[in-house]
Structure formats: C-alpha cells, structure tokens
Amino acid sequence: MSSFFENDSPSNLTEYSVSELSGSIKRTVENAFDQVRVRGEISGYRGPHSSGHAYFSLKDDRSRIDAVIWKGSFxxxxxRPEEGMEVIATGKVTTFPGSSKYQIVIETLEPAGAGALMALIEERKRNLGAEGLFDPNRKRRLPFLPRVIGVVTSPTGAVIRDILHRIADRFPVHVLVWPVKVQGDGSGEEVANAIRGFNALEPGGLLPRPDVLIVARGGGSLEDLWSFNDEAVVRAAAASDIPLISAVGHETDWTLIDYAADVRAPTPTGAAEMAVPVKGELQAQIASLAARLQTCTSRQMDHRRQGVRALVRALPSLDQLLxxxxxxxxxxxxxxxxxxELNTLNKxxxxxxxxxDLRPDVLSNRIAERRQVLSERMxxxxxxxxRLLSDSHKRVSNxxxxxxxxxxxxxxxxxRARDRLANLVRHADTAVRHKLAQTSRAVAAQxxxxxxxxxxNVLRRGYAVIRDEADKPVSLASSLQPGAAVSIEFADGRVGAVTGDSGDLPSPPVPKKKVPKSAELAATSKQGTLF
Structure with a gap:
C-alpha cells in the first residue's frame, strides 16, 4: 500500500510556485525584449496620473498592448501625447506578475511622422475654427504708438534680445517680459497663463497694463513648436482683450496661435517692427508737417490780408458815411x-x-337829464x-x-301710530318675558x-383652606415661618391660628395593620410546637 502512494506522480517535471513561474516569465520577456520600438495608435489616454505616471495603450488594427510612461521619462x-495620435515608442517589454499581464515601459516617444501631426493640427484647426476663434471679424487693430509692450517668451534665448534691440532702435518704450518655457512638457500651459496674466492686470495699477502683446519663439521643428498648437494657448490668445501679435518660428512656420492672434508676424524681429513705428521717421514726418503747416498758415494769412485790403478799398470814406x-x-x-409853435396852437x-362846453346852461341840462333817468329807474x-309783494301774498294764502x-x-x-305703538308694546312685553326666562335658565345652569x-364643596367634605396675613392661600408648609398668623377657612366659617415649629407637633399615630385570621392561627400553631 505504501509503495502505491510513493509512485503516484504522473511525470518527473519540476514543480514551481506561482511566484517563481511569474518571475521566470518576467525575466524571460525582459531579456528577450529589452529594447524595442513599437509603432501604434495611442488609446485610452487620460493625461498623467496624480503620481505623475501616464497609463494608456498602443494598438493597431489587430492587436493592443498596455503601455506606461514613468514620471521621469514623461x-x-x-x-504631450494625445488620444488617437500615431507614435513610435521606444522601451522595454515587461510583465506585471500581480495580474499576469505584460506591458511596454516607454522611455522615449515620438510621432510616427509629420503627416500624423499635421492631420492632428488640421483636425484641431477645424474644431476651433467652427467655434469662431479664427473669425477675422474678432481681430483688433494694433495701437499706433503703444506705451507698454508685453512679451511672452523665454528669457534666455536670442528672441528676447532681438525684440528688445529692435524696439530700442525704432522707438524705445516700456517692455514687460513674462518668462515662460517655449517647448517641452507644460510649456503650452505656461504660455496660456502668461497671456491671461497680462490681461488680468488692472489699468493704472502698480504694474502697468500692456497696450499690445507679443508671443514669440525662434524657429524649430514641428515638434519643437508643438506647444503653440495647444488648445489652451489658442483659446487664451482668442480671448485676450489686449491686441496680440504672434511671432512663432520663421516665416514658413505656421501654428494655430497664428490664426487666433490679431496679427501674425513672420519673425520675432518683425513683430517688434509691427508693434512700434520708427521714431526718426515720425520726427521727420512731424517736421515736414510742421513746415507745411507754417507755409499754409503764411499763405492763408497773405490771402486774408489781400481780401481785407480789397474790402477796405470798397468801403466809403467817413465824410461820405456821415x-x-x-x-x-x-x-x-x-x-x-x-x-x-404848431403844437402850442393845437393845444x-x-x-x-x-x-x-363848461357853460352853466349846459351843466343844467345834464343835471336835468340825470334826474329824469333816476326818476324812471325809481x-x-x-x-x-x-309785484314781489303780490307774489308773496299769494304764497302765504296757499x-x-x-x-x-x-x-x-x-x-x-x-x-295709526298709536295702534302701531300698542302692537309693538305687546310684542316687546312678550319678548322681554321670553328673554328673562331664557336668561334665568342660563344663569341657573351656570x-x-x-x-x-x-x-x-371640598370644604364640606372635611378639608380646610389656610391663608396667610395677606389673605392668600398657602400651598406649602415651607412658605410659612414659625409664629406667623394664619386663618383657617372651614365650610361653616374661618378661625385664626399661629404657626409653630414642626418639632413640637406630636407624631401621628401609626395605624395598626390588620392581621388575617389565617396568619394568627399559623402563629399559634408554631408557638405550640416550640413549647
């Protein structure tokens, strides 16, 4: 029986634990695919994780492989990787023993070709253009002579030196530089924040608000200029309240910020030339205009002087006027x-x-006429x-x-009134008797x-009411002091009393409990047994 159990193994294969087998597979895969280049489309990309690592997948039309970019490599x-972008990833293939999966750890990542990036740019351009961000009607004219110019660029490159040198040569003005990264991870966000930061400055504040902005960068490859195709940069440029000049790359380089900016400059130096005029040319133009103004003024004065002289010649002399x-x-x-004399004669x-007309006979005639008129009126x-008296007599007779x-x-x-009054008196007597009877019944019930x-009624049952000196009922014995005068009201009247100490009162008798006869008999029987 023992020999049977010793020989029950089906073969002589080596036995591994799960961890040993997973570790062996991991070493085998990493040794076989230590450095590989994989071409595929990015799928499931959601940006870097809170830890800084990025997790996504690479796929083609038939297969899919998980991918990870550690924080340092990212x-x-x-x-920046984007969903749907075709890339070439370089790294090593490894396994994850915890879930029996394999993945590629990417060390470098590059676009699969310029055509893929250009297709991505064109798609983004169509989407943003559909929102109206590139509408020419939104673009503003640049100020002719800005007092403050804001520049968004790298503080260490040759671009800022070219811009400052060109502005100083043409027309020196106050320049504010917002230092940013112009390529690499996070550069697009820095450029967008710089544009929004310049727009957030208050006019008349401690830091002057620019009248025009220049976003500049030197030339480079499509990947180097990729930050200026970032959607955040394009939206910040389109939303800028300050006129913006885009000067990214060389004249042949085009980025999406060029479409959203108010003016596109071929080079950073060209942006500086667009921002300010030439001071010498302005001075020469002003001098020419001043000379022309003086000549025109002199010519106009001569013309007016001749006109005045002609008018003077046409005027008559003083003797002729007077x-x-x-x-x-x-x-x-x-x-x-x-x-x-004629006026005196007329008067x-x-x-x-x-x-x-003032003779006595004339006055007598007038007085007679007045008396006759007065007599007629009387x-x-x-x-x-x-007539009035006659009318009054008639009214009095009537x-x-x-x-x-x-x-x-x-x-x-x-x-009629007497009869009505008698009826009302009879009804009133009846109503009063009825009301008195009803009221008597109600009073009796109340x-x-x-x-x-x-x-x-409670006092008739043997209770009493104790009142203090103010004739107020006393409900608690603690409210009375020893020696206080009180009155006790019974059902048949009141009596006076004086309170004393509670210790002087005899204790109430203890009522004797009734003992059942059965208990007495039991006690008697027990005593009989003891003796």
Missing amino acids: SRLKF ALPRRRFDEAAAGLGRGL RRAFERTAA VRAERRVE AETSLRSVPNRLKVQTA DRVLQSLSYK
Whole structure:
C-alpha cells in the first residue's frame, strides 16, 4: 500500500510556485525584449496620473498592448501625447506578475511622422475654427504708438534680445517680459497663463497694463513648436482683450496661435517692427508737417490780408458815411421851432373847445337829464317791489290753505301710530318675558356648574383652606415661618391660628395593620410546637 502512494506522480517535471513561474516569465520577456520600438495608435489616454505616471495603450488594427510612461521619462518628452495620435515608442517589454499581464515601459516617444501631426493640427484647426476663434471679424487693430509692450517668451534665448534691440532702435518704450518655457512638457500651459496674466492686470495699477502683446519663439521643428498648437494657448490668445501679435518660428512656420492672434508676424524681429513705428521717421514726418503747416498758415494769412485790403478799398470814406445823417440832423433842427409853435396852437384850440362846453346852461341840462333817468329807474323799482309783494301774498294764502288741512291728516296719522305703538308694546312685553326666562335658565345652569367647581364643596367634605396675613392661600408648609398668623377657612366659617415649629407637633399615630385570621392561627400553631 505504501509503495502505491510513493509512485503516484504522473511525470518527473519540476514543480514551481506561482511566484517563481511569474518571475521566470518576467525575466524571460525582459531579456528577450529589452529594447524595442513599437509603432501604434495611442488609446485610452487620460493625461498623467496624480503620481505623475501616464497609463494608456498602443494598438493597431489587430492587436493592443498596455503601455506606461514613468514620471521621469514623461517630463523629458518633447510633446504631450494625445488620444488617437500615431507614435513610435521606444522601451522595454515587461510583465506585471500581480495580474499576469505584460506591458511596454516607454522611455522615449515620438510621432510616427509629420503627416500624423499635421492631420492632428488640421483636425484641431477645424474644431476651433467652427467655434469662431479664427473669425477675422474678432481681430483688433494694433495701437499706433503703444506705451507698454508685453512679451511672452523665454528669457534666455536670442528672441528676447532681438525684440528688445529692435524696439530700442525704432522707438524705445516700456517692455514687460513674462518668462515662460517655449517647448517641452507644460510649456503650452505656461504660455496660456502668461497671456491671461497680462490681461488680468488692472489699468493704472502698480504694474502697468500692456497696450499690445507679443508671443514669440525662434524657429524649430514641428515638434519643437508643438506647444503653440495647444488648445489652451489658442483659446487664451482668442480671448485676450489686449491686441496680440504672434511671432512663432520663421516665416514658413505656421501654428494655430497664428490664426487666433490679431496679427501674425513672420519673425520675432518683425513683430517688434509691427508693434512700434520708427521714431526718426515720425520726427521727420512731424517736421515736414510742421513746415507745411507754417507755409499754409503764411499763405492763408497773405490771402486774408489781400481780401481785407480789397474790402477796405470798397468801403466809403467817413465824410461820405456821415453826410446823410448830418443833413437829416440839420433839417430836424430847423423844423423844431415851427413844430413847437404848431403844437402850442393845437393845444390852445382843444382847450377852448373844452371850455365852451363848461357853460352853466349846459351843466343844467345834464343835471336835468340825470334826474329824469333816476326818476324812471325809481318808478321801475317800485313796480318790481309791488309785484314781489303780490307774489308773496299769494304764497302765504296757499300755505294757509295747506295748514288748515294739516290737523285732519295729523289726527289720522296719530291714530295709526298709536295702534302701531300698542302692537309693538305687546310684542316687546312678550319678548322681554321670553328673554328673562331664557336668561334665568342660563344663569341657573351656570350657577350649578359654578357650585360643582367651587372649593367650598371640598370644604364640606372635611378639608380646610389656610391663608396667610395677606389673605392668600398657602400651598406649602415651607412658605410659612414659625409664629406667623394664619386663618383657617372651614365650610361653616374661618378661625385664626399661629404657626409653630414642626418639632413640637406630636407624631401621628401609626395605624395598626390588620392581621388575617389565617396568619394568627399559623402563629399559634408554631408557638405550640416550640413549647
């Protein structure tokens, strides 16, 4: 029996544990695929994890492999991976023993070709253009002579030196530089934050707000300029309230920020030339305009002077202007004496006509006429008074006739009122008796309720009410002091009393408990057994 169990193994294969087998597979895969290049499309990319690592997959039309980029390698990438981008990944294949999966650990990542990046740019350009970010009607004109220029670029490159040198040569103004990274991971976000930061400055603050912005970078490959195709940069440039000049790369290099900017410059130096005019040319132009203005002013003054002289020649002399008024004055002075004499003569004639009308006979006639008019009016007034008196007598007669018939009507109305009053008195007596009976019944009912609720009914059952000196009921013994005067109200009256100490009172008798007869018999029987 023992020999049977010793030989039950099916073969002589070596036995491994799960960990040993997983470790052996991991070493085999890593040795066989230590350094590989894989071409595929990025799938499932959601950006770097909170730990800084990036997890996604590479796939083609038939297969799929998991991929990971550790934090250190991700920070060294020249461009940011995006969903659907075709790339060439370089790294090593390894396994993950915890879940029996294999994956590629990517060390470097590059686009599969410029065509893939250009296709991605074109797609992004179509999407952003559909939102209206590239609409020419949104673009603003650059200020002719800005006082402050904001530059978004790298502080260490040759671009900022070229811009500052060109501005200083053409027209020196105040330049604010916002230092950013112009390539690599995070550079697009820094450029977008710089544009938004310049727009957030308050006019008149401690830091002056730029009148125009320049976003600049030198030339490079498509991958080097990839940050300026970032969607965040394009949206920040389109939303900028400050006019923006895009100067990224050389003249042949185009990025998406060029479409969103208000003006696109072929080079950073060209952006500086667009931002400010040439000071010398402006001074020469101003001098030329000033000379032309002076010449025009002199010519206009000469022309006006000639016109004034012509007008002076056309005007008459002073003697000619005063000749006619002087003649009218002399004629008026000559006719003044004759006019006074004629006026005096006319006044005298009017006075004589008025005096002729003031004779006594004329006045007597006027008085007679007035008296006649007054007499006629008095006669008319007397007649009117007589008519009024006659009308009044008629109204009085009519009123007297009406008053004679009043007693009979009053008698009839009085009799009717007396009968009505008698009926009302009878109804009132009946109503009063009914109301008194109803009220008596209600009062009796309320009295019965009051008697049932009165404390005096409780007193009739042997209780008493104790009142203090203020005639207020006492409900607690602790509220009374020894020696206090109290009154005790019983059912048949009140008596006075004085309180004392509770220790002086005899203790109440203890009631004797009744013992059942059965218990007494039991006790007797027990005593009999003891003795």
